[in-house]
Amino acid sequence: GNSVTQMEGPVTLSEEAFLTINCTYTATGYPSLFWYVQYPGEGLQLLLKATKADDKGSNKGFEATYRKETTSFHLEKGSVQVSDSAVYFCALNTGNQFYFGTGTSLTVIP
Amino acid sequence: EAGVVQSPRYKIIEKKQPVAFWCNPISGHNTLYWYRQNLGQGPELLIRYENEEAVDDSQLPKDRFSAERLKGVDSTLKIQPAELGDSAVYLCASSADRGADTQYFGPGTRLTVL
Numbered sequence: 379g380n381s382v383t384q385m386e387g388p389v390t391l392s393e394e395a396f397l398t399i400n401c402t403y404t405a406t407g408y409p410s411l412f413w414y415v416q417y418p419g420e421g422l423q424l425l426l427k428a429t430k431a432d433d434k435g436s437n438k439g440f441e442a443t444y445r446k447e448t449t450s451f452h453l454e455k456g457s458v459q460v461s462d463s464a465v466y467f468c469a470l471n472t473g474n475q476f477y478f479g480t481g482t483s484l485t486v487i488p
Numbered sequence: 489e490a491g492v493v494q495s496p497r498y499k500i501i502e503k504k505q506p507v508a509f510w511c512n513p514i515s516g517h518n519t520l521y522w523y524r525q526n527l528g529q530g531p532e533l534l535i536r537y538e539n540e541e542a543v544d545d546s547q548l549p550k551d552r553f554s555a556e557r558l559k560g561v562d563s564t565l566k567i568q569p570a571e572l573g574d575s576a577v578y579l580c581a582s583s584a585d586r587g588a589d590t591q592y593f594g595p596g597t598r599l600t601v602l
Contacts, residue, residue, distance in 0.1 A: 421579055421593035422531070468532050475544065476591065478530030
């Protein structure tokens with residue numbers, strides 16, 4: 379079946395630290411991959427996406443590369459800010475349905 | 489452009505009471521989704537509409553949950569009667585069409601059942 383597995387949190391980092399949140403997936407066919415971010419009390423917002431193998435999605439300093447050989451889509455940011463504190467969800471779309479990971483909570487401390 | 493609108497944002501009810509949530513998708517978006525998000529979990533699909541037709545409701549607990557999307561625009565999700573385990577955030581999302589690879593979420597309705 380189709381599924382997304384994210385690294386468990388919570389993750390706590392100091393400002394300007396390097397961030398990696400791991401995401402692996404299982405899917406039939408060639409899904410599109412996404413990272414969504416959810417700030418406290420808000421709905422999910424699209425952060426970045428990639429639609430085919432080796433594509434790199436990027437936005438607001440965050441990046442993720444679609445790795446078909448390792449079925450991964452890890453989220454990275456070189457220097458996190460306090461305002462990046464949120465819950466991050468990895469997701470895939472098979473064309474028929476979206477599947478979400480359980481989310482990884484990130485707290486950035488000054 | 490306005491995003492997905494949901495109301496109410498918060499609802500507290502006692503068990504066995506009915507409750508309804510409303511969603512207005514982004515203008516022109518044909519596909520509408522209702523998700524339930526339990527605390528510390530990712531969203532789980534309840535039902536998906538293509539225009540006014542429910543094309544995937546396999547995860548909707550039909551004994552107590554119902555949904556409608558009259559005229560293929562706004563949608564209402566209802567629970568009757570509510571149970572303690574229904575406490576969650578109910579998210580509405582929309583996309584341009586079934587083949588669109590991005591969906592846009594509303595802020596959600598946080599339901600607390602006492």
